Amino acid sequence: MSFPRIVAPFNFHSSSAFVPRTNVGLGYEFQNRTKQYTLHNFNAYFGYNWKENARKEHELKVIDITLVAPQRVTEEFRLKSDSIPSLKRIIEKQLIFGPTYSYTYTNTMLPIKNTIYYKGSVDLAGNIAGLVSGANVKEGKQKEIFNIPFSQYAKMEHDIRFYHKMGEKSSFASRFIAGIAYPFGNSEYVPFSRQFFVGGSNSIRAIRARTLGPGSFDPRNTTDRYLYDQSGDVKLELNAEYRGNIYKFLNGAVFMDAGNIWLLHDDPTRPGGKFSKDFLSEIAVGAGVGLRLDFSILILRLDLAIPLRVPYYEKGDRWTFSKIDFGERTWRKNNLMLNIAIGYPF
Numbered sequence: 001m002s003f004p005r006i007v008a009p010f011n012f013h014s015s016s017a018f019v020p021r022t023n024v025g026l027g028y029e030f031q032n033r034t035k036q037y038t039l040h041n042f043n044a045y046f047g048y049n050w051k052e053n054a055r056k057e058h059e060l061k062v063i064d065i066t067l068v069a070p071q072r073v074t075e076e077f078r079l080k081s082d083s084i085p086s087l088k089r090i091i092e093k094q095l096i097f098g099p100t101y102s103y104t105y106t107n108t109m110l111p112i113k114n115t116i117y118y119k120g121s122v123d124l125a126g127n128i129a130g131l132v133s134g135a136n137v138k139e140g141k142q143k144e145i146f147n148i149p150f151s152q153y154a155k156m157e158h159d160i161r162f163y164h165k166m167g168e169k170s171s172f173a174s175r176f177i178a179g180i181a182y183p184f185g186n187s188e189y190v191p192f193s194r195q196f197f198v199g200g201s202n203s204i205r206a207i208r209a210r211t212l213g214p215g216s217f218d219p220r221n222t223t224d225r226y227l228y229d230q231s232g233d234v235k236l237e238l239n240a241e242y243r244g245n246i247y248k249f250l251n252g253a254v255f256m257d258a259g260n261i262w263l264l265h266d267d268p269t270r271p272g273g274k275f276s277k278d279f280l281s282e283i284a285v286g287a288g289v290g291l292r293l294d295f296s297i298l299i300l301r302l303d304l305a306i307p308l309r310v311p312y313y314e315k316g317d318r319w320t321f322s323k324i325d326f327g328e329r330t331w332r333k334n335n336l337m338l339n340i341a342i343g344y345p346f
Contacts, residue, residue, distance in 0.1 A: 001025070006048055020050035023061075037073040037091050041066065041193070047100075057104045064123075067148075068094035068193055084269045086192075087228060094191045095148040098125035108163060117161040123194065126152035126186055135186035143186055151191045155181035157235075161346055169245035175346040177237040182264065189265075195231035196261045198284075201339035202346070203237060204257040206286020206305035208337065213261040214273035216282045218312035232261030234275045236283070239346060243292075253290040255303070258283050260311055272312070281318070285309035288337075292344075303339040 006012040007022040029041040047061030070091040081087035102121040129135070130152040135143040142149050157179035164172040181190040200209030210229040211219065217230070237259030246252045260282055262275035272282075288305030309318050325331045 002049075006050075008048075012048075012050075017053075018051035020048065023047055023049055035074055036077045038071045039091075040069045040071060042069075043067075054109070055105055055107055059102045059104075061100045063097060064100050066094070066096040066193065068096075068191070086231070086267060086269065089189060089192050090228075093148045094151060094193060095145060096125050096151045096191055096194065097129075098123070098127060100124070113165045115163045115165075117159075117163075119159045121157050123153075123155040123181075125155075125194070126150045127154070130185035133186075137186055137188050150186055151183075151194070152185040152187045153181055153183040153190045153194070155179070155190070155194060169251075171243050172241070173243060173344075173346065174240045175238070177235060177259070179235040180264075181233045183233075190233055192231055195233060196235035197229065197231055198235065198237060198259055198261050201301075201303065201341040203239075204259055204284060204286050205255070205288060205303050205339050205345070206257065206307040206335075206337050207284060212284055213311070214263045214267075214270060215260065215275070215279075216272035216311045217270040218272070220312070230261070230270075232273070233264040234262040236260065236279075241345075246291075249294050251292040251294055253292065253303070254288075255290060255305075256285065256287040256308075257305070258285045258309075260284050281315065282311040283309065284311050286337075299343050301339075301341045301343065301345075303341075303345075305337050305339070306335050307337075 001024045003022040004019045005022065006020050012020060023045070025043070025045045027043040031039040031041065043064075043066045045061045045064040047059065047064070049057070049059045051057045070093065073091050077087070077091070081091060100121065100123045102119060104119045106115075106117040108115040108117055129143070129150055133143045135141055135152065144150070157177070159175065159177050161173065161175045166172060179196055181195060183190045197210045198204050199207035199212045203209070204212060213230050214232040237257070239255065239257045241253050241255035243251060243253050262279060262282070263270070263273040264275060266274050285308045286305050287308055288303055290301060290303035293300040306324070308320055310320060311318060323331070
């Protein structure tokens with residue numbers, strides 16, 4: 001629900017050209033991992049949205065509450081999670097609450113050649129509750145609400161995009177994302193649902209969604225018969241794409257993606273995952289070509305990508321140019337990644 005005014009016990013002044021809004025939301029998400037677990041995710045928030053002008057926008061959620069409750073965890077997954085802490089955290093009850101704030105600046109609506117988009121966000125969970133209760137998990141003073149340890153962390157993310165119009169039907173687009181999430185007080189780890197992930201149709205397209213990282217961790221060393229989501233506390237990502245028209249509603253693209261995620265603390269079950277001074281050597285790189293069917297009200301996107309640099313290969317052998325072999329069936333199966341999505345990736 002969105003009200004066209006600020007509902008608060010104080011006066012609020014904004015530009016008369018833009019109506020400030022008070023937003024109240026309730027949400028529910030159900031996730032079912034066959035033969036693994038199911039998760040119930042409940043969310044409620046109250047906050048405000050206002051604009052300084054056509055380019056600058058603010059969004060403040062005074063309170064944003066999330067409750068994650070697991071159900072029907074299989075015995076196989078439970079046994080596996082007993083030996084892998086990162087898996088166990090997926091099926092733990094999570095209570096997250098606190099304020100969030102985001103600031104957006106954009107001039108992409110202007111008829112000029114070079115435009116930019118920037119969005120910065122801050123998420124401060126459990127800080128007041130942690131301060132008042134004296135919570136300190138490292139000293140054995142973890143506090144609970146409704147028998148659930150509440151999460152306490154600080155998270156910041158920046159999303160910067162640059163667009164250059166090269167012609168009437170061609171352009172260059174790029175994006176840089178940097179984020180970090182730091183747990184403290186009542187939490188030893190950032191909750192799984194608020195960590196960073198990479199890979200997939202809107203990220204590094206040469207990598208399956210949520211399967212890259214952290215760092216140089218090699219998923220081939222695991223004996224699991226299924227791959228689980230890889231998450232991290234630090235994220236760096238860079239994307240670049242040339243877009244041009246082929247014929248009428250058919251557009252084409254050539255792109256390159258790079259990035260990875262890392263952990264702030266060592267995890268014995270994921271060696272090489274901690275962020276270090278060697279982080280640049282652990283950047284994954286992928287490239288590819290795409291087709292976009294632009295029907296004005298709907299854009300259907302198909303991107304075909306291959307990995308050019310794999311961070312879990314041995315140092316000095318992480319670039320894969322010498323391994324590319326389109327004529328070999330096994331190589332195509334393991335390296336050609338087709339992404340089908342709606343809309344542009346950025």
